[in-house]
Amino acid sequence: MKTMLDFIKYYDNDIFIKYFDSSITYGDFYKYVNGIAAQLASYGDDGSIIAMISENIPQFIMVQHACWKNGMIFTPLSPLDSYEELSRKVKFLNPAVVIISSEFRDSFGALNGIVDGKIIYTDPETFGKIPEGLKNKFIKSQGIEELNLRKKPYFDIYRPDPEDTAMLVFTSGTSGKQKAAEIRHKNIYSASFIYKNWFDVGKKDVNLGIAPFFHITGLIFGISLSVISHSKIVLNYRFTPEQTLNDIIKNKTTITMFVATAYRSMLNSWSGIDDIKNKLSSMRVWSAGGMPMPVKTEIEWKKMTGKYIYMAYGLTESTSPLTLWDYPYNGELKIYKDIVSSGRPVYYTTIKRSRGGELIARGPQVVSGYYHNAEDTKLTFSRNGMKTGDICHIDSNNWVYIIDRKKDLIDISGYKVWPVEIENAIRSSQFVEDVVVVPEKDEYKGEVPVAYVKLKDNINPYDEIKNEINNICREKLAKFKIPKNIVFINRMPVNASGKIKRSDIHKILGDAQ
Structure with a gap:
């Protein structure tokens, strides 16, 4: 069985990465990886953890493969996490190096105080200028490039085995402990x-x-x-x-x-x-x-x-x-x-x-x-x-x-109800863009469903729309599945990858209309 390193060749002139108006060939990518691999080798050994905090930039892929050239374990961390969330993950990992895209240095630079290893910054515009509209929206600070991006034709210290750990990727936990899949x-x-x-x-x-x-x-x-x-x-x-x-x-x-x-x-x-x-x-x-x-x-x-x-x-x-x-x-x-x-x-x-x-x-x-x-x-x-x-x-x-x-099961007087069934009924309304249904404690029934609804284009009047949604629910659902309450919100609770996260609904209730 192969690893991803078997597919990158230094002599290959085919384009691998397009980043706005710039292109990087497979061959040049290979050489950039070698330069970063040589840099990382001075901070850790095979089995060391290298963490990276960035958006989708070419250096992310380069660092990933440079880790593998050293037999290191690559761990991506979300820049959309809070400092508290990231600091807990970093303490758990104890990485040899944390690489941070430099626009996040004000948010996460304090990790330097809890990391025993090295912090290295990289510039999201090293390989291509970000269009002004996108840059103004997401980037608020000056770029810093500290990765070794001088092309190096060769670097071969360690050859990973297919059984070796390549990545640690965090996912949600059930026990309250940090939960990173060992890939x-x-x-x-x-x-x-x-x-x-x-x-x-x-x-x-x-x-x-x-x-x-x-x-x-x-x-x-x-x-x-x-x-x-x-x-x-x-x-x-x-x-x-x-x-x-x-x-x-x-x-x-x-x-x-x-x-x-x-x-x-x-x-x-x-x-x-x-x-x-x-x-x-x-x-x-x-x-x-x-x-x-x-x-x-x-x-x-x-x-x-x-x-x-x-x-x-x-x-x-x-x-x-x-x-x-x-x-x-x-x-x-x-x-x-x-x-x-x-x-x-x-x-x-x-x-x-x-x-x-x-x-x-x-x-x-x-x-x-x-x-x-x-x-x-x-x-x-x-x-x-x-x-x-x-x-x-x-x-x-x-x-x-x-x-x-x-x-996410809701227990209503002993009846087991899946939120998605209620959500799908409410989405059939012409006015609804999306919806999240969560349980609320009820003294008589144990739990009852509550629907948090985002409308299209801030449509109102809300009372008429609420009546329509209730009529749809009465038509499509058993009586005990009809939401006890409908709350209109301006945005949905989404996690770093864009997925709707029901458990975060109460964090955005300040936006309720």
């Missing part, structure tokens, strides 16, 4: 190989790299899929629908994967543009994962582009893919109880439904456990497979439907 080189290769062959990705493809690299989707579908298929990846620092459309038109991108919230954002931004279907015609695979895709979004996207959004399902613990839509797929939209299917099990992967409905998965892309967390490892992994924590339905043709997270 091995063999897991990365397996997951990337699955994507490559499933979607027939090759040198001709141009990957639109808009999923954040600190998330497993960006790491695998974005970076490693591009490497293993020898294709091009287009980076635009951080997702905006405007810059994304520019990149598609300019670079004739062909494949991408992101979350449902981004597709809704693109729909809102692009739907009125003249000849939009033709402008997007280079794209052959629109894909999404990480959260459910509303039926309404699928229908509207198909109408705007002529193509479905190919749903995927996977976890950080599965190094991304567990199920994918058949490709190509031209049939009817696969729906079960207003839930769009996440596809069928991918190559070499076994999926089954436990007696309680939980999805259990096995495959070469599935990790073996969590870094320094025996408790959650024991709860999640066994000889029978990985417990995903997701309740599923599997139809007679092996199409998988993710109903909801097991932990």
Whole structure:
């Protein structure tokens, strides 16, 4: 079995990375990696942890591969986390080096006081000027470049084994302990190989790299899929629908994967543009994962582009893919109880439904456990497979439907209710952009559902819309499932990767209308 280092050659002049108006060939990338690898070698040994805090910039990919050249463990951290969240993760990791994109030095520079190792800054504009609109929105400080970006033709100290740990990627925990999936080189290769062959990705493809690299989707579908298929990846620092459309038109991108919230954002931004279907015609695979895709979004996207959004399902613990839509797929939209299917099990992967409905998965892309967390490892992994924590339905043709997270179940007078069922009913309103349903304690019923609704374009009057939503719920849902209350909000609670996070709803209630 190979590692990603087997696919980068120093003599290769094909373009690997497009970053705004700049290009980096595979050969030059290889040489930049060698320079950074030599720099990192002075701060740690094989097995040392190197953490990186940045958006989607070329140095992220370079540092990742430079770590592997030293047999080091690469750990991406989200720049959208608070300082408190990041400091807890850094203390847990005790990294030999923390590399920070320099626009975040005011936010995270104080990590220097808790890190025993070295802090190195890198400049997001070293390899390309960020357009003024994007720069003004996200970058508020002067760039600093401290990475060794002098090209070095050779650097070979350590050759990683497929069984070696390649990355630690944080995910949500159940025990209260830090929970970082220990991803091995063999897991990365397996997951990337699955994507490559499933979607027939090759040198001709141009990957639109808009999923954040600190998330497993960006790491695998974005970076490693591009490497293993020898294709091009287009980076635009951080997702905006405007810059994304520019990149598609300019670079004739062909494949991408992101979350449902981004597709809704693109729909809102692009739907009125003249000849939009033709402008997007280079794209052959629109894909999404990480959260459910509303039926309404699928229908509207198909109408705007002529193509479905190919749903995927996977976890950080599965190094991304567990199920994918058949490709190509031209049939009817696969729906079960207003839930769009996440596809069928991918190559070499076994999926089954436990007696309680939980999805259990096995495959070469599935990790073996969590870094320094025996408790959650024991709860999640066994000889029978990985417990995903997701309740599923599997139809007679092996199409998988993710109903909801097991932990999000609402217990109403002994009746078990999945929030997604209520959410899908409310989304059918013409006025609703998105919704989150969470439980609220009730003295009589134990728990009752409460709906937090984001409307399209701040439409009002709210009382009339609330009445319409209640009428829809009465029509589509059993009486006990109808929300006790409907609260209108200005924004949805999303995490760093753009997924809606129900548990964060109370953090944004200051925005309630």
